[in-house]
Amino acid sequence: MSSLLILTLPDGATREVAPGTLPREVVASIGPRLLLAAVAVSVDGEVQDLVTPLRKGGAFTVITDKDPRALAVLRHSGAHVLATAVRRLRPEAKIGFGPAIDDGFYYDFEVDKPFTPEDLAAFEAEMRKVAAEKLPFVRAEVSQAEAGVVFADDPLKLERLADFEGSDEVISTYTDGGFTDLCRGPHVPDTSHLKHFKLLHTAGAYWRGDEKRQMLQRIYATAFFKKEELDAHLHRIEEAKRRDHRVLGKSLDLFQFFPVSPGSAFWTPRGTQLYLTLEHFVRERQQEHFLEVKTPILYTKKLWEQSGHWGKYKENMFLVYNNETEEHDTSLKPMNCPSHHLFYASHKHSYRELPIRYATFDVLHRNEVSGALSGLTRVRQFAQDDCHIYLRKDQIADEVKFLMDFILGYYDTFGLAATLRFATRPEVRIGSDELWDSAEAALRAALESTGRAYEMKPGDGAFYGPKIDFDVTDSIGRQWQLGTIQLDYNAPERFDLEYVGEDNAAHRPVVIHRAVSGSFERFIAILIEHFAGAFPVWLAPEQVRVLPISDELADVAKTVTEQMKAAGIRAHLETSESLNYRIRQAEVMKVPYMAVIGKREAEAGTIAVRVRGEGKKQEVVSVDAFIERVRGEIAARALTPSSEGQGA
RNA sequence: GCUGACGUAGCUCAAUUGGCAGAGCACUUGAUUUGUAAUCAAGCGGUUGCGAGUUCGAUUCUCGCCGUCAGCUCCA
16 A cells, blocks of 8 residues: 555556655656646546545556546636635625536525626626735635534535545545635646636525425526637537527517417418428328327326326326316326327237337327426427337337437437437336346347447436436427437337237237437427527428519419429419518528529529528529429428529 | 526517616508519517516516427327
8 A cells, every 4th residue: 555656657657656645746757848848647547636646556647628528627626616605795795606507607506695697797806806816725624613603604604515524535625725624535736727707697496406395595606717718618509599499480470479378389371381291200200110190188186097107297287176976086297108008908919910010190298397497498388299119128229229220319309419328217117127127138239230429318217117218409409309219118018019929928018119200399399409499390380481573573473383392392472572682581581593684584494592501592493393403402301591502 | 397597569679786677570550553582761679488586676587387499208
């Protein structure tokens, strides 16, 4: 134990140091300028700061601001600087936690009155002072008892401290100026490293994420090493606002919400067109291997008791009053699974028939808590491109691969990239541990066999089985779960599902729940933001806007419009107002093509094509050639409208 | 559901300390017939989210409810 630690530098050189040596000394020995640039170090793959004594050897790398790992260190230190500033201005504020997060950092405070925007401005100004003071982050290792004294006035910290009782965790504190925090680190050497930061907003957050505990005031902020990076980040936030599907949904006339039905979208004619186009696309892709069925939306509780929803999901279900029983013993379906199971169980199946894939687009209702509702991404009424597959256990691997290709191929059409996540058993669940063991093992093996990279989501499975989630990142950087493949060993038991095997005996099939878009509502929200409302031609509610230059040409334009419509193109004629005005309207509505018809075009049987977003650059083509081109793009589901020299 | 903010014409927003509720766009009408991002003019449009309270007087102050937003919790 007392032997020297061996540190291997990136160039292969080694250093032998005594345990307890500070990384700072090692870095200084490499070079004084490196010490100035050092933010932290990595020892054997673990990031630690310059003032935490070395306890093990291994690969030793100096982390400067160019290392991506440095950002989390800077931001965590930013959280301390924030707390330092808040404590200077509001000494009575109790401190919670202040970690770095994906896009920045936050710190939770317990205060009597929530912070105002003015408070934030004052805190930010004070933070600049703290940074200018270049206060070193001083690390100290303390005993449980000592820490109890230091944080005697901070009940939240004391509670955290109590968690360490009996563990051999080294308890450390960090002090910058007059502020000391219970913290594992690592931190940047001093507060002057924090140069480019911004406090963004405040929000309530439960202490330790528990809704039964008190609400703290959280301040969100971000920090970067370079001003350009901070500016780019703030610009991204602005851009995300510009693409917000709730804003575009209104300006592009796609959907609306009314207070009389919170959380349920009203689709306008244009939005409905978009919705149906997507539904049609899924239907077309499913034609060959899936069986589409339509099932009721209203069921008695008997079904939900059998499925387990009545016990585990009731609070999310809309219960309906039944006049005959005088009870709320009926419900709108929150999921399609049980209806499909009923179907399957209604007659005998041979092992030769499997897999059987029932697909459904029926409307679902889930009673989300009011605060969870958000645009189209979180609604109370929605439809999934849902499917339940009944198969033999020996078919799982092939089926998972088939479904995965099906789902990823769908996303490819939109240019969306998905992250695969494997989600395991949640705390609230049905079924024995043995059943879960085998379901998780089987799904994981199937996933592994595809050779695709995936991440883990422990405890995030459905209450009836483990799942593979397909998470897509939207323009704001939020990740949304869209598609899912869920393996279910419970439903076959509960619904007594069987098939007759080769041995002429009854066997249990396995059920796979599958969705591709997740829900059409959420998927459309992602698409609106993904394309910033400028949909590919095949998706655009209106594909061509026909614009005659003067009223005299209205008849010719009408004929052209009819020709396009007859060819299956969603074309609309617009005659009133000036040409400039109508072009502006079409651009604002993000119609992919404008077909302008003047005297020259009318005589030649041509149109002057203007492509969305490409300005006055125009291309004069024959009506027939244009129709063929657009039809080709629609059939190919091309991602962008083609201008001269591109496309068909 | 919880914490906070917000809710004014169809839309986007104004309205000194409580004192006659405005503008642009949209819409209607008239004129204009336009060659690639807003032609001109006039007109119409409001129980200031809903309900109480304070006040001589409430868009403005207070309370309750509804909805939306930022988060928390939850989630397709």
